Amino acid sequence: MRVPILKQGKYLIASIQSALSDYELLQLRDDLAAQVGKYRTRGVIVDVTVLDVMDSFAVRTLRAIAQIARMRGAETIIVGIQPEVAFAMVQLGLTLGQVETALDLEEGLALLDDRTRQDGNRDAER
């Protein structure tokens, strides 16, 4: 099943509904990469609330999504990592590097608002 990507104003929200195969993850990456350019998106949120396992491939793909989105002008925030998943990830040494995280979708949207406002101010100052 393709991960639904919802457009919400300036942002794209990828809401993962079930455990994903490696192929589906790559598909999500490609879909997001295409749509970020198409809608001139400023922010991307990937909601992983339903995932109860996060392997190294998933983490690498999420990092890739964030890097691709940044190159195309959008911030990426991963939201909804569960306590057990977070604990397992640090135990396995998997990190999201510079990618930002937030507790849930609501927090993620607030954080994106914050980030884009800062960018906006900087743009205005110039």
Next chain:
Amino acid sequence: MNGKKKEVRRRIPGEEFPAAGQNALAVEEPTAELLTELVAHLRENRTQLREEWARRITESQFLTAMTKEEVFKEATAVYDNYVAVLETGSVEALQAYALDLSERIIPRGVETREVLGIVLLLRDVLARSLFKKYQGDFALLNRVLDAYEPAANRIANTVAVSFVRERERIIRQQQEAIRELSTPVLQVRERLLILPIIGVIDPQRARQVTEQLLRGIRANRARVVVIDITGVPAVDATVANHLVQTVDASRLMGATVIVTGLSSEIAQTLVTIGVDLTKMKTVGDLQGGIEEAERLLGYKICSSADQGFAKMA
């Protein structure tokens, strides 16, 4: 203990007697008979043997935490239970009594060594009395000891195991209590948690602290967490790694972690062993940590007194 070894050695030559061989074949009946005889003998001499035992306990300076009367009372109970086990062959009543006794005497600082010591003393006292009674007839003495020794060993075993089990239960209970008390996750402001850690951190505890913190972050929707380690006596590479893991895991859930209360010794150790703490935000003390957290959350604290003065002026 020495007495026991001697008995064993004395018994082995006895196996050479033809009577001993026969004895081994006709197991059940004579043993039971002998035990009955034995029990009768021990009942008969109850007062005398009990006193002898109590005297030897005092002599060996066991149970110094208890008064003479108490020792005598418990000694009587143990003696009667002991004889009862010899008679019935069932250790259940003794086991229950030993657990109950342990429950009463452990809080008074009685040690395993003492409990085991007094049971072995009783064993020795009774064995000596048997020696005295049957010293004329070596073959009979042999058979009596054959009947007595396994039962006596079983009793000593039961008492020791009961005592140790009770002790372990108490230790487990206390560990549980310490564990639950020692890692509170407290909300001091909306979106701000503090986690004061007190005491030594071992891997098991570190794991528990992390899990509790992550659950706390989700439940309180925390954005900033202050971990205060003023109460942690020492930090080594393992503990430092646990801290780093806790910080990383919290970050994955969207919370920023501030570590406070690193003493100068701990800071020096960390630098010496070369732990990379650059990813961590650290502030000197808990107050500073909370202030920094408030700043991150956009709080601005001002004293109402100052405002009052400002109004008056």
